[in-house]
Amino acid sequence: MTPFTPGRLDRSSPFYVAGHGGLVGSALWRKLSAEGFTNTIGRTSKEMDLKDRAAVFAFFAEERPRYVALAAAKVGGILANKTYPVDFLSENIRIQVNVMDAAQEYGVERLLFLGSSCIYPKLAPQPLKEEYLLTGPLEETNDAYAIAKISGIMQVQAMRKQYGLPWISAMPTNLYGPGDNFSAQGSHVLPALIRRLDEARVRGDKSVTNWGTGAPRREFLHVDDLADACLHLLENYDGPQHVNVGVGADMTIKELAGLIAGTIGYEGALRWDATKPDGTPRKLMDVGKLEALGWTARISLQDGIESTYAWYRANRNGLRD
Template identity: 75%
Template sequence: MTAIDGVSYSPAELDRDSTFYVAGHRGLVGSAIWRRLQAGGFTKLIGKTSSELDLKDREGVFAFFRESRPRYVALAAAKVGGILANSMYPVDFLSDNIRIQTNVMDAALEVGVERLLFLGSSCIYPKFAEQPIREDSLLTGHLEPTNDAYAIAKIAGILHVQAVRRQYGLPWISAMPTNLYGPNDNFSPQGSHVLPALIRRYDEAAKEGAATVTNWGTGSPRREFLHSDDMADASLHLLEHYDGPSQVNVGTGSDVTIREIAETIADVVGYSGPTQWDTSKPDGTPQKLLDVSLLADAGWTSRISLQDGLERTVAWYRDNASRLRE
């Protein structure tokens, strides 16, 4: 239990009639959290598109918080992308994300937001961290250079949450999801992560009858994948059941190779041709599997299988392909 200004707080069921702001409510994670909160009976959800509120605009963010005064916040807004985007625009990934999260957390602190969940990424951990990666691996080694700028921004967010806990006693928390996928993901060739990029590539190959598909790297790195609806469920669970300074890993506890996930996606979309691997391109971190013991101790485990999640995501992608960003 923590306290501020004489008011005590502790993890408990959130008030469904209190104002809940979801930052980034149109994105992959934010939209899933929004759906989960709606299903859970929350009646006062607030979301702003980037055109309505630029979270990099500090004065605008503070004005929004002073007007809306949310009791709860899920900070899912971020500039995100895959290896290519992170390699090409490291300044953007560092500067934009630090400004977004700092503005939101500073404004939330000013109006006394009771519970805030900051969402980061498993790329915060060292490139060669012992597998599966425990929360205490943070800051124990060098980062993967292809996304170190983004990782540093997210590490700053974790420390920001910890600082608020120490200085002001508010029970804010951080969650670090593994590789996420699902509805409202970014499927663009330039900005997508590996799984949506593979879905688009194989689906287009299947439709066009392509002779072959070429993927980056060797296909040997191992990755863990979690459906965004599972992430959303874990987010609400942590807000209601966890109060600690450590970031919490959120994942499935199992991984597959990129080659295996490519083969599964090819099967789901109906592509039967060969796959080539461009080994001149980088693989990234060799393995990134999270230790989810702390999450399990808090009472939550994933429910959506990879096969089921992929089938759902491919169906969503095909239903929405015409309107997705390029």
């Protein structure tokens, strides 16, 4: 078999973005459009249920994409993951298996599977290196989702081994940006804080109580940076090992809350409910592998929060509860 050499993707070839309406998928769509891709394909969940195997195979048979970015997933914060572990495990595995099986069946040349930093053990050494995968127990609050994402990495590796396909996986750190989920029940920490503190500002609340101690450290990557990294990987990387995507720096949740409060103009007290779970103590990605491939993040957290808050204010009347 002739070795595969990554290079510039054909801008006119059909490129399917699975999950193009979500946070990551919409950023990928914007990036591809800006880079001159003219045949980008997407289907909303109402148009095609990726859990429906027959529908997915029929779609691939009709559209015959050359490239696929698998960004579709059921996602949520600590509360949602703790409450609905079956949904996060079952739905994500079915989505991944259906899309990758159909992609193999209909000759997809390049596929990028997107996972999450939660795949790493709860107490793994920091920063998180790619080789730490499967070296210890997972964080209990989102282990079902993590197992689903680990299975996606394994399926990519199996496709490479059995069929010789040059497919790859990328594991982004905590993401945020325009199009994020700001719902009270399903959002991640950064959009949750934006909504909670903005609503407190509008009401004139003297204080806001947040989940946990505020001590865990997290890394935050703007979704437009992730989209840029995804295209860079598709054009510059081929290998069985997943690649971390992050900024290489973190902060405490308490520090993040203070940064967001300052950005939106909330002047009340920030309090913390230590009876609520913190999750993993720290999640900082080692991004040395990605930097060696010639890519680093460009959008600062301050600039990213400002633009995300502006998007939230412009769209908050139409957001899900």
